[in-house]
Amino acid sequence: MADYKMKVEKGITVTMRDGIKISLCVYRPDAPGQFPTLFAASPYQYEMDEVPAYPLFLWRETGPVEWYVSQGYSYVHADVRGSGQSEGEFSFMGLEEQKDYLELIAWIIKQPWCSGRVGGIGQSYYAMAQWLMATYNPPGLACIVPYDGLVDQYRGSNYHGGIYCSYRSVWYTTLRADNQHRPAGKHGRPPMKFDLVGEIINHELDDDFWRERSPYWRLDKIKCPVLSVGHWGKMGLHLRGNILGYEELKSPKKLVVTGARNTFEAHKMFDQVEFHEKELLPFYDLHLKGKNNGFMEAEPVKIFVRGANVWRAEEEWPPKRATYVPYYLRKGPSGSVTSMNDGGLSADKPAANEATTSYTYPDWEWVNGVAIMGPDGRVDPVRRVLTFTSAPLDADLDVTGPIVLKLFASSTAIDTQFIVKLTDQQPQDDTARKSGAQPGYVPVSKGWLKASHREKDTQRSTPTRPFYTHTNPQPLKPGEIYEFDIEVLPVSYVFKKGHRIRLEIAPSDSPATDGVFSHPYHPTQMGTDTFHHDAGHASCILLPVIR
Numbered sequence: 001m002a003d004y005k006m007k008v009e010k011g012i013t014v015t016m017r018d019g020i021k022i023s024l025c026v027y028r029p030d031a032p033g034q035f036p037t038l039f040a041a042s043p044y045q046y047e048m049d050e051v052p053a054y055p056l057f058l059w060r061e062t063g064p065v066e067w068y069v070s071q072g073y074s075y076v077h078a079d080v081r082g083s084g085q086s087e088g089e090f091s092f093m094g095l096e097e098q099k100d101y102l103e104l105i106a107w108i109i110k111q112p113w114c115s116g117r118v119g120g121i122g123q124s125y126y127a128m129a130q131w132l133m134a135t136y137n138p139p140g141l142a143c144i145v146p147y148d149g150l151v152d153q154y155r156g157s158n159y160h161g162g163i164y165c166s167y168r169s170v171w172y173t174t175l176r177a178d179n180q181h182r183p184a185g186k187h188g189r190p191p192m193k194f195d196l197v198g199e200i201i202n203h204e205l206d207d208d209f210w211r212e213r214s215p216y217w218r219l220d221k222i223k224c225p226v227l228s229v230g231h232w233g234k235m236g237l238h239l240r241g242n243i244l245g246y247e248e249l250k251s252p253k254k255l256v257v258t259g260a261r262n263t264f265e266a267h268k269m270f271d272q273v274e275f276h277e278k279e280l281l282p283f284y285d286l287h288l289k290g291k292n293n294g295f296m297e298a299e300p301v302k303i304f305v306r307g308a309n310v311w312r313a314e315e316e317w318p319p320k321r322a323t324y325v326p327y328y329l330r331k332g333p334s335g336s337v338t339s340m341n342d343g344g345l346s347a348d349k350p351a352a353n354e355a356t357t358s359y360t361y362p363d364w365e366w367v368n369g370v371a372i373m374g375p376d377g378r379v380d381p382v383r384r385v386l387t388f389t390s391a392p393l394d395a396d397l398d399v400t401g402p403i404v405l406k407l408f409a410s411s412t413a414i415d416t417q418f419i420v421k422l423t424d425q426q427p428q429d430d431t432a433r434k435s436g437a438q439p440g441y442v443p444v445s446k447g448w449l450k451a452s453h454r455e456k457d458t459q460r461s462t463p464t465r466p467f468y469t470h471t472n473p474q475p476l477k478p479g480e481i482y483e484f485d486i487e488v489l490p491v492s493y494v495f496k497k498g499h500r501i502r503l504e505i506a507p508s509d510s511p512a513t514d515g516v517f518s519h520p521y522h523p524t525q526m527g528t529d530t531f532h533h534d535a536g537h538a539s540c541i542l543l544p545v546i547r
Contacts, residue, residue: 002072004029023085028074034115036288037074040122041129043083053271055264061123090192093213101133109140120144131215134222143287147229150241154210161448172196206470225252227283231260236517259304307494318401322544329388329533339387352535360528369510381513385506397495401544402464403488408537413527414475415452425500447488
């Protein structure tokens with residue numbers, strides 16, 4: 001078994017086509033010979049690689065570098081243009097940065113310690129960079145493993161369903177400080193001048209700014225093998241990219257979706273040697289070392305089924321064996337939760353005369369987005385939003401695949417927005433219910449849509465995954481009923497017997513429940529939205545059920 005010692009070479013510079021010098025750190029076996037190379041690129045400064053790989057440092061997303069070197073790999077970590085010790089101006093994955101990836105790969109394969117085969121590695125920014133570099137098919141790039149990496153900057157991060165998300169603005173402020181600040185008044189690199197926050201605000205629609213930085217539109221050009229690794233809990237950032245990226249690829253491919261519930265669990269998983277040894281190393285060994293390990297011969301999809309908490313192999317994604325079952329929004333009450341309406345959710349279709357459900361916004365109790373403090377002093381995410389909750393399930397329900405909410409709604413405003421959540425509501429005893437305590441719950445999935453962005457891309461939409469253009473916003477006619485097909489992110493989740501399925505609808509969300517992936521409440525959001533769920537306007541959520 002390989003057990004190479006590591007040699008570290010910091011401050012190596014490679015001159016780009018325009019004279020800009022990109023700075024690298026090379027980690028490689030301290031032994032003669034040529035080795036395949038793992039390539040990681042980000043603005044997170046290789047000088048910080050010595051920081052312990054704890055979830056506290058979410059940008060420490062390289063994976064276990066020294067372990068990979070011990071397995072007979074070189075590892076090159078680059079500071080992208082305008083970050084760390086590299087020259088030039090940062091432009092957040094702009095075209096010049098993408099060209100740098102290609103020139104760096106060309107440099108790597110010419111080095112005497114490189115075997116001529118390069119694989120992409122890394123999480124988040126590193127993963128997005130991998131998707132981008134692979135669309136160019138540079139000589140030497142033999143495979144990529146985008147772990148936790150979106151493919152569509154507009155839809156995946158900055159404007160969910162056309163709704164502005166503040167995450168990337170906060171991210172960039174921290175990135176600039178991390179690059180520039182040092183202890184005791186010393187300084188790091190010169191200030192990063194690129195006004196990413198301004199550009200995000202200026203590019204409210206899906207235009208060339210986003211398309212330049214989004215590999216989604218070029219995924220069909222990728223030729224190298226791809227192992228796409230996503231996480232069910234990364235709904236506000238990368239999940240959609242890893243799944244959609246896999247679906248769109250035409251090259252040899254594998255998909256793994258883990259049960260990581262949040263950013264911190266996904267990060268911790270990528271720091272563990274055991275995870276790499278089981279899930280990533282066989283892929284690299286096959287495509288970079290030519291080991292005949294049969295890795296690509298197993299089922300192409302491996303998913304963690306939440307609720308049941310087991311791994312399962314699938315022959316394809318989405319699973320063709322799933323049957324779509326509509327659960328209709330009903331007037332209720334469900335008698336199981338305290339919310340603005342306590343509506344029902346049922347497999348039975350509504351009657352012709354079933355009454356509508358409305359809310360007026362903003363609500364006087366909202367203080368931190370739409371979440372409020374409940375009577376017990378804890379955050380209550382549903383007390384002042386709409387809920388539609390099923391009866392207790394009489395058997396386990398396996399929901400695996402993409403989801404769509406077909407929502408009939410009208411508004412007094414010319415625009416509104418829908419933030420929907422699918423939740424597993426846990427059983428609650430009568431004593432607790434009568435005391436006013438809310439039932440326990442587990443977040444399962446989310447969906448977003450700005451009403452004026454309802455125009456679909458008919459070429460890219462499917463019956464179970466609407467795809468919106470986000471280029472042609474159209475105001476609503478106040479009082480007119482519209483059908484909104486809302487993409488709810490894919491899941492693999494077992495709702496257990498006795499639990500309830502809950503759908504939540506609100507015009508916003510909250511940092512208290514959605515963390516950094518929340519959406520600020522805009523002061524123009526004032527009006528009344530009405531949701532229709534009668535026989536002629538049968539609003540429903542379509543769930544892919546595995547029998």
